[in-house]
Each structure stands twice: as C-alpha cells, then as structure tokens.
Amino acid sequence: MNANLFAALHVAFPQDLDRCAIECADTAAELRYSWRDLERGTAMLANLLVSLDLPPGSRIAAQTEKSVEALMLYLAVLRAGYVYLPLNPAYQAAELRYFIENAEPAVLVCAGRHFGWISKLAFLAGTRYVFTLNEDRSGTLLDRAAQMSDVHAVAEKEPDDLAAILYTSGTTGRSKGAMLSHRNLLSNAQMLKDFWAWRSDDVLIHALPIFHVHGLFVASHGALLAGARMIWFAKFEPRAVIQRLPQASVFMGVPTLYVRMLQEAALSPDVCRAMRLFISGSAPLLIDTFKAWQSRTGHTILERYGMSETLMLSSNPCRALDGERIGGTVGPALPGVEIRVVDEQGQACGPEVIGHVQVRGPNVFSGYWRMPEKTQEEFSADGWFKTGDVGRFDAQRYLTIVGRSKDLIISGGFNVYPAEIESFLNEMPGVAESAVVGVPHPDFGEAVVAVVVAQAGVSLQGADLIATLKRQIAGFKVPKQVFVVDELPRNAMGKVQKNLLREQHRSLFA
Ligand code: AMP
Secondary structure, X not given: OOOOHHHHHHHXXXXXXXXXXXXXXXXXXXXXXXXXXXXXXXXXXXXXXXXXXXXXXXEEEEEOXXXXXXXXXXXXXXXXXXXXXXXXXXXXXXXXXXXXXXXOOOEEEEOHHHHHHHHHHHHHOOOOEEEEOOOOOOOHHHXXXXXXXXXXXOOOOOOOOEEEEEEOOOOOOOOOEEEEEHHHHHHHHHHHHHHOOOXXXXXXXXXXXXXXXXXXXXXXXXXXXXXXXEEEOOOOXXXXXXXXXXXXXXXXXXXXXXXXXXXXXXXXXXXOOOOOEEEEOOOOOXXXXXXXXXXXXXXXXXXXXXXXXXXXXXXXXXXXXXXXXXXXXXXXXXXXXXXXXXXOOOOEOOOOOOEEEEEEOOXXXXXXXOOHHXXXXXXXXXXXXXXXEXXXXXXXXXXXXXXXXHHOEEEOOEEEOHHHHHHHHHHOOOEEEEEEEEEEEXXXXXXXXXXXXXXXXXXXXXXXHHHHHHHHOOHHHOOOEEEEEOOOOEOOOOOEOHHXXXXXXXXXXX
C-alpha cells in the first residue's frame, strides 16, 4: 500500500468534488476552492515538480505569505514525493541563508518582491530553481504549473520516507530541522481525526500561519482528512473571525488569539452557537483566559500539547465520555503516544512530582537534519525523545507543562520553576500576565527576575508584588526584581521569548 500521506488525504476527498473545500474570508474578491480545484491544482503543481527532474528526496522550500495556493504547494510536494520545507515569511537574510545552506533545497518558492536577493542566496547554495508566488496568486510558480497536465498519479512512498522538515522556532541557539516522515504525519492526523471526532460536516476556521506544525499539519490535515470545509483567513483579525464563527464548528488557535477575541464586545454565546470545539496549543493557555472564555461563550477550550519534533502528544478530552477538560493541564497522552515524566536519573516521577517530559510513539520524528550528535543527545538510551519540557502528571495522568528545562532557574543551589512563580503573579489583582527568568548573579549563580504586564488601566509597583510574593512562597523563589512593561516579547506562534528577556536583564547584578 502507498504510505504517502497525500494518498490518504486524497481518498478522503468527498465524492462530490464540486463541493466547496476552502472559502477565503479575507480576500478582496470572494474566492472559493472546490475539492476539484484542490485535486487539479495539486496535480498541476506536482507535475511541474516532476518535470524538473529532481533527485529523490529533494527539499522544496517555501517562504511565502499564507494562501490556498501555498497550501496546495505543500500538498503537491507530498503528492510528487519530495520533502516540504516551510519557512516563516518574517525571516530576514541572515536567517534565510542559514536555512538554505543547511537544507540545500533543490527548489525555492518566494514572494516576487524578494526574488532578487533570495534567488542570489539560493543559487549560490546550489538551489536549481527559484519560483515566485505572491499573495494575489500571481508569480512564476502558477504560470508554469498552468501549462502542466492536471492528471497526476500520487508518488509511491514508504512509511519512513521523509515528508517534511520543520525548523524549530529556535528561541535559543541555532534552529534545528526536525525530519518528519509520512508515518509520523499520517499516524498523528488519523489519530486526531478520531480523538477530536472530526466529521465531514465540520467547518474549520483556519486562521493560523502555515509555516508551523499547528496550522500546516494539525489544522489542515484535520479538515482535509475529514473532507470538511475550511473558512480560510490569510491573517488573524479578531473581529473578522468572530463574524464568521456562526458558520463554523471548529476553531484552532494559539492562546494569544483567544486573548484578542476576548477583547471584542461581539464575542457571545450566540455567535458560538454552531461551534462544537475550540482548541488551543503551541503555548500555555492562562487559566484566566480559559475561565473567561467559558463565561463569555459557554464553551470550554480544549488545550493540547505538542511540538514540531513529535506532532501532537497530549490532549484534554473531546467527548464527554472521555473525561473532563481541566484548565491549566494539557490532558492525558493521546492514543498510541507514550509520555513519561522522569527525574535527573531517568526514574519515573510519581503524581504531582515535577520532572522531564519524555515521549515515544509513531508520531516522534527520526532526528534532526544533518545533526546526528544533537539527535543522539536528545534521545534517551532506551529510545525516548527528551522534549526539553518540564512537567508533572496528576493522579489521573493529566499532564501539566511547567516550562522548558532550559528555562529552569538554579538560584543558590535551589531549583526554581518559572511557571510556579508566574502562576502566583498572574493570580494577583491587576496582573495580566508575567514571565520569570534567571539572570547571572555573583552570589547565587542565577537570580530570579520577573517581568509583568498590568491589566488595562491598572498601575502596578514591582516592590508591592515582591512584598506580596514574600508572604506566599519561599524566599529563594521570590524575584529579586520585578519589571512592569507594556507587553511581553512574543514570536509568531505566541510564545514568550524568554531569551530576549534574559539578554535584556543579564547585567542587572553584574
Ligand atoms: P513548536 O515546536 O514551535 O511547536 O514548540 C513546541 C513547544 O511549545 C513545546 O515543547 C512546549 O514547550 C510548547 N507548547 C506547545 N503546546 C503547549 C501547551 N499547550 N502548553 C504549554 N506549552 C506548550
């Protein structure tokens, strides 16, 4: 049997190919794509790739704005049997040079306005073809594909063949290319289809970027594998998304998207009347946001946990019969996925004991592209992937993520978990959110420092927050200094960039 992920998506296309598959919600003119359009478009793009006579395993890199054509390019790369490499359109020259030199893509697709400098970079690194694809669907990629046949037989693939390389967001050090196989992607997509009870009459609001695991895989695969329609936003705009909620049944977002929708007066139980599922992931969902969403809409957000290297790992239950959704947790391990929490010696931690999160399963990647030593370091001797996350199970095996192990602060020999301090700060009146980091300190090795954002219209004093914390937690955990700022630095997926905060405050105690 052909293990190509595209083959599985393909057979899931509905019988009536003229049905709408994707409706664009934020283009100037109304734009709808039928399943037949996806079928023909991906065939023509796949035929274009085949016509280039590329070596097997060639990487096809794409740095484009979000569009349905860009999604079709991804699907066409799978269809033709090559390896897809999505790149964040925000990357600048130095970053792009690194990815191009590291991955050596045979083909690169970029926006026409960047063709000059990007093609120079790419040709120097050995890339054979550079095509353009613009937001308005113009560019050489589609011009060339338009001349191709719209009939294409899906390339034969083995389960372990590479399907995509996702560069990790790299908030510290060089970003690494996670190699994902057809088996990794398909097993995860099929399991989520059942676990989240996807149906062909679902309608997904797709408002996430498609250079990242969340929007490209979790959201798109979910809808495609169910033969469900998507309402497609090239950019997230809270008001516009809320306006379309009455026609939708599933929404996926990073926590920031929920926070921004909560700021809109139009958000109400009535606009959510057709919704069955709100999913959050990619960064921790604050308990306040979870509760505010419940009271404003009557819906309980389902929080799940995953990463580029492993796809989805755990999820709060979808169906009531599977259990309750518990805010602040990322739920139990998903079916077929194994998760363990271990101490420094690799021994399993008991309930409520914090340790390192390690995982195993058909979803876990095979390694980092051209980094065998790094790959070896990140797997335990008995084959578990070290996620780099720190967490704890409760008695019912619901997992809570406490932070990244590299964010762990060791102050005066004591372990301080930033998430614990952040949760105390976030509970304080007037605090909207916070980030806790460790910075070098001559006596303690590291000192705890907090950066806090106040709720609108509230004025906070760092010294008052410190005084309150002193009454609540052990002295060594109390930040030496608390800064009040307008906002926390975040990357495109809504993750707080703690490396920037550490950098900013590194000389505080020097
Ligand atoms: P990425 O590979 O960019 O998706 O980043 C994966 C990382 O995001 C994980 O290792 C976690 O640190 C974090 N993450 C993803 N989902 C959650 C979640 N629901 N709660 C807390 N952290 C999360």
